[in-house]
Amino acid sequence: MVFQPPFPPYDPTDKSGFSYETVAKRWPVILTSIVDQLHRENHDLHLRPPIDGSDSAHSEEESLRVEAKITEGKAIIEKVGKLKYEMARDHVMEPIPMDGEAHVDFYNSELENLAKASKDTWFKAPWLYAECYLYRLLRSYFVQTTHWKDYDPFHAQKLDVFAKSGASIYGIAKIMHELESEKGALESDPSTLKVFFQEMIQMCLWGNATDLSLLTHMSLVDIEKLQSVGKEMQAARKEFIMRDDQDKVWEHLTTVKNGRVDFVLDNAGFELFTDLVLADFLVTYTPYVSKVVFHPKLIPWFVSDVTPPDFNETIACLLRPTSLFTTSSSSSSLLPSPEQQQHLRKLAERLRQYVSEGVFAMSVPGGTGLGGGLTTTAPTTAITTTTTTTMVKTTTAATTHSLAEFWTAPVPYWDIETYDRELWELLRGSDLVVFKGDLNYRKLTGDIKWPSWTSFEEALGPLAGSFPLLSLRTNKADVAVGLDKEVLVQIEEKDANWRVNGKFALISFLGKEG
Numbered sequence: 001m002v003f004q005p006p007f008p009p010y011d012p013t014d015k016s017g018f019s020y021e022t023v024a025k026r027w028p029v030i031l032t033s034i035v036d037q038l039h040r041e042n043h044d045l046h047l048r049p050p051i052d053g054s055d056s057a058h059s060e061e062e063s064l065r066v067e068a069k070i071t072e073g074k075a076i077i078e079k080v081g082k083l084k085y086e087m088a089r090d091h092v093m094e095p096i097p098m099d100g101e102a103h104v105d106f107y108n109s110e111l112e113n114l115a116k117a118s119k120d121t122w123f124k125a126p127w128l129y130a131e132c133y134l135y136r137l138l139r140s141y142f143v144q145t146t147h148w149k150d151y152d153p154f155h156a157q158k159l160d161v162f163a164k165s166g167a168s169i170y171g172i173a174k175i176m177h178e179l180e181s182e183k184g185a186l187e188s189d190p191s192t193l194k195v196f197f198q199e200m201i202q203m204c205l206w207g208n209a210t211d212l213s214l215l216t217h218m219s220l221v222d223i224e225k226l227q228s229v230g231k232e233m234q235a236a237r238k239e240f241i242m243r244d245d246q247d248k249v250w251e252h253l254t255t256v257k258n259g260r261v262d263f264v265l266d267n268a269g270f271e272l273f274t275d276l277v278l279a280d281f282l283v284t285y286t287p288y289v290s291k292v293v294f295h296p297k298l299i300p301w302f303v304s305d306v307t308p309p310d311f312n313e314t315i316a317c318l319l320r321p322t323s324l325f326t327t328s329s330s331s332s333s334l335l336p337s338p339e340q341q342q343h344l345r346k347l348a349e350r351l352r353q354y355v356s357e358g359v360f361a362m363s364v365p366g367g368t369g370l371g372g373g374l375t376t377t378a379p380t381t382a383i384t385t386t387t388t389t390t391m392v393k394t395t396t397a398a399t400t401h402s403l404a405e406f407w408t409a410p411v412p413y414w415d416i417e418t419y420d421r422e423l424w425e426l427l428r429g430s431d432l433v434v435f436k437g438d439l440n441y442r443k444l445t446g447d448i449k450w451p452s453w454t455s456f457e458e459a460l461g462p463l464a465g466s467f468p469l470l471s472l473r474t475n476k477a478d479v480a481v482g483l484d485k486e487v488l489v490q491i492e493e494k495d496a497n498w499r500v501n502g503k504f505a506l507i508s509f510l511g512k513e514g
């Protein structure tokens with residue numbers, strides 16, 4: 001029996017809610033961007049020069065392959081166009097086809113239940129379900145083809161925004177460089193360590209503001225503003241943190257020795273960089289953590305979520321930054337200075353070393369591709385590690401279960417134990433599980449219309465107390481819990497859009513029971 005919350009979920013039947021705006025306006029934009037991207041890919045394929053040389057059989061084969069790929073690309077464009085049409089007209093959501101990837105039955109049986117309640121259409125289904133379904137359905141369009149199986153339609157967008165994050169990335173690398181000279185002092189002074197910890201937590205929190213599913217047309221200036229990491233900016237943003245459990249997290253961490261922290265990741269690019277930097281800080285500068293496990297998604301998800309290939313690519317990009325990052329929109333020279341390059345190189349080398357030593361590991365092998373199979377180009381840093389309590393399991397294309405599958409299921413996190421015992425046991429072995437971002441928060445709380453003064457613990461349902469849990473979230477959806485009634489009144493007066501405009505944030509912590 002799974003948890004039944006006492007209130008209904010958010011859905012777009014309430015036209016004043018953010019979910020209505022998402023279905024009516026934001027999803028169509030996202031679908032259009034996929035169509036545009038595929039048109040560009042097909043166009044490039046058309047222009048691709050024929051293979052030279054005497055091996056005409058080979059070149060014939062290659063042009064047949066390209067033609068077949070273009071044809072499949074057109075078919076996907078058609079499907080996405082049809083989906084957009086049906087969505088706008090509130091059509092019934094079709095079952096996910098049996099495409100050989102995870103959760104088809106899970107999604108479809110949930111859809112049958114919704115049909116019984118006449119809630120199986122785009123504007124009536126619970127928002128959380130419909131949004132997960134949307135990304136899973138899109139995945140099925142690609143995975144059923146021969147030539148587009150490994151294609152991530154959001155990859156170009158992710159990389160583009162990452163490339164525009166240079167100024168903040170170099171800024172953070174400088175902070176980490178300066179920290180190195182403080183290492184001795186930090187080791188002997190826990191109170192200073194705590195101050196730096198708070199800065200790192202806030203950097204990681206606001207890293208969540210760069211979100212492609214919300215901000216589809218960001219300029220370089222917008223991005224720099226969002227990501228600025230200076231001390232003044234941090235201080236100014238503090239008043240926008242509506243719930244701040246940083247002290248509790250710190251108190252908890254100081255009871256741990258050589259422990260393990262898990263990150264249930266959110267966005268790729270800049271946000272992932274901030275996650276890696278927080279992880280680096282914990283491992284390099286504190287005695288509390290010696291191992292970090294990162295949990296990616298196996299399929300393209302909510303536009304910008306981290307997949308295993310994104311994780312590897314991020315580290316690779318950081319190692320050769322001049323090929324990707326500019327430094328500033330306002331600077332006359334966009335090339336990073338040798339000093340900036342040196343700071344980032346040092347940090348990136350340390351991250352790479354942590355990955356190759358298994359200090360940092362994904363919850364899946366390093367060479368995992370989209371869908372969960374192993375790619376042929378698996379990095380040599382593929383991870384199989386043991387911790388004192390739990391083995392991080394590896395999978396191959398042939399195995400049926402991956403520890404990353406659950407994150408793209410259409411259900412809240414209340415019942416991880418029921419749905420994925422292995423994952424739950426892995427998380428039970430962690431000393432702190434950090435859930436990044438808005439969607440993870442919605443899944444932690446079920447995206448339910450809880451009164452906002454409901455305790456965080458109550459909203460977590462049966463998950464509460466299973467393991468020490470920290471949620472770092474900038475607010476981009478209506479659900480919010482664990483707030484004082486007084487704070488709520490003040491915030492409503494300050495900004496009526498506080499729930500959804502991404503300017504406000506929550507740092508919510510709950511320890512382990514017993």
Ligand SMILES: O=P(O)(O)OC[C@H]1O[C@](O)(CO)[C@@H](O)[C@@H]1O
Nearest residue numbers: 211213214437438439440476477
């Ligand atoms: O990347 P995040 O922080 O999980 O945000 C995901 C986004 O997708 C949504 O969950 C729905 O579109 C929003 O609430 C949020 O803008």
